[in-house]
Amino acid sequence: MSDTKKTEKIVGVKGMNDILPADAPLWELFENTVHTVLKSYGFQQIRTPIVEPTALFARGLGAVTDIVEKEMYSFTDSMNGDELTLRPECTASVVRAALEHNLTYDGPKRLWYSGPMFRHERPQRGRYRQFHQIGAEAIGFSGPDIDAELIMMCQRLWDDLGLQDVRLELNSIGNAEERNKHRADLISYFEQHAELLDAEAQKRLHSNPLRILDTKNPAMQEMVNAAPKLLDYLGEDSRAHFEGVQKILNHNAIPFTINPRLVRGMDYYNRTVFEWVTDQLGSQGTVCGGGRYDPLVEMFGGKPTPACGFAMGVERLLELMKASGEKFTPNQCDVYIVHQGEPAQLQASVVAERLRDAGLDVVLHCAASAGIGSFKSQMKRADNSGAAYAVIIGEDEIAKGAAVVKEMRDAEGKQSEVAFEGIADYLVDQIVGDDHDHDHADHVHYHH
Structure with missing residues (x-):
């Protein structure tokens, strides 16, 4: 008979937090x-x-x-x-x-x-x-x-x-000498007001009286404010x-x-x-x-x-x-590549590597447990990635030797047809502008 007892889930230690991709x-x-x-x-x-x-x-x-x-x-x-x-x-x-x-x-x-x-x-x-x-x-x-x-x-x-x-x-x-003189006077002052000291202050009176000055207890504020000030020493x-x-x-x-x-x-x-x-x-x-x-x-x-x-x-x-009210949106990549069919998948992997050679950050859509997914579901992922551009490769694009490049952050969703060998130059121009520094260190991946 199989053991149907559910494995207990292990959670993190309290007060030791995971920093998730969204953060x-x-x-x-x-x-x-x-x-x-x-x-x-x-x-x-x-x-x-x-x-x-x-x-x-x-x-x-x-x-x-x-x-x-x-x-x-x-x-x-x-x-x-x-x-x-x-x-x-x-x-x-x-x-x-x-x-x-x-x-x-x-x-x-x-x-x-x-x-x-x-x-x-x-x-x-x-x-x-x-x-x-x-x-x-x-x-x-x-x-x-x-x-x-x-x-x-x-x-x-x-x-x-x-x-x-x-x-x-x-x-x-x-310095230590000045603090010691102040400390002696401070202890003497607090001893004169012992009835106002809370338990924490009484504990610190002889070990670390300076910390009593840092108290957040409202009942002690007036007495503490009148205590000898170190600046005078x-x-x-x-x-x-x-x-x-x-x-x-x-x-x-x-x-x-x-x-x-x-x-x-x-x-x-x-x-x-x-x-x-x-x-x-x-x-x-x-x-x-x-x-x-x-x-x-x-x-x-x-x-x-x-x-x-x-x-x-x-x-x-x-x-x-x-x-401060600023919104910080995860921006996973510059370009998200969607594709359908084996020839398109092979071409997409080549395009992805060429774009990375050019200094761009690229997510290539890969199969999940439900398979590769339709163009529609892939485009949804492209949108969620925060990418500025999607590169779309299917049977038609393979036949033409050119991909569709879609602007993801443009309200009209403008599209251009770009030959495979020209995509890297085209997208670097669009994303980095006229500056062809392919390290483009200033091209940082978050919107705020």
Whole structure:
């Protein structure tokens, strides 16, 4: 007797999402734009492993940060007992790689990365357990000019993506000595208002009191607003550095607000910190954050080396792009080839290869489970592909030695008869125009 028990369907892990073909054009547009902007500032790409030693993040981010305490996907390697972690962020990885491979021996480096990060937190809009970041790290630069350059690079990106509602918040958190003095006064201040502290704030009071300033609890806002401000504790050097950043931003007409309560979640930050925020995404308003982290290289065993960087959440920025109201339609190809009969199929495969030789993107209709399909059903697929042109080959076309080329995006659906050997030149002229650069790198496949 056959076992009729139905096989249970396996679904993906909650908060780790599939990126489907319909979303790919938006990702591609975003990534291409970011890569172009980063390259225009002289940044080079670095790719680090997804798995790192757990100690890297515990040492770099700080043992009492939320990420290390609650959010990391850590495990013991069953082969050799190593303690490993799926990276929750990439700055520590980039600094580890720069140190390990002595990247700055011949001078400072501008580096950028992109890829998935992992944090075990409650999935919500634009915030997932596997999420994607693109970031830039400038290692070996000490002046306020690189801080400002990173910020201006972000502004250029928002402009190129057409994002309106993103604003810059800026602060300086000084150096360790200045923070320690402020920290002592802050703890003393919070102890005087202990009855107003919620459970989270009480837990952080002695381990990480700066994070209490970041509270979203309305009952604590007034008390927190009156807390000692770190800006008042800055020494001459820290103040001069912060003023230098502001001067360059003002000179380049980059608007910003100084937010004295702005802190970053990781222990390695010092001096300049910044966030790009929006009101479009509910409570998850930060789309990009960064700042200076001069102590980190030394924390990892290297020589004291200044550094500055940022990371942006890709999913959140894509949400913003969608909210801008622009429609992004998948455009699978330039040309879709439909055909009927074996001689036509053979000729169609030759035409498809010639068009690809000419630098065009081509989908050749292939048989599915229901067979090759009628001309009508094939034309429907051609329309759905987003192709600009359909090339139609049947018995009549084989007899004439010429295909029918139909304009798919023209309201009248204009058609031309073009000899097989001339189709490539004809379509390159139509699609790329008079520019016969067959790589036609500017010919990008999405409509928006």
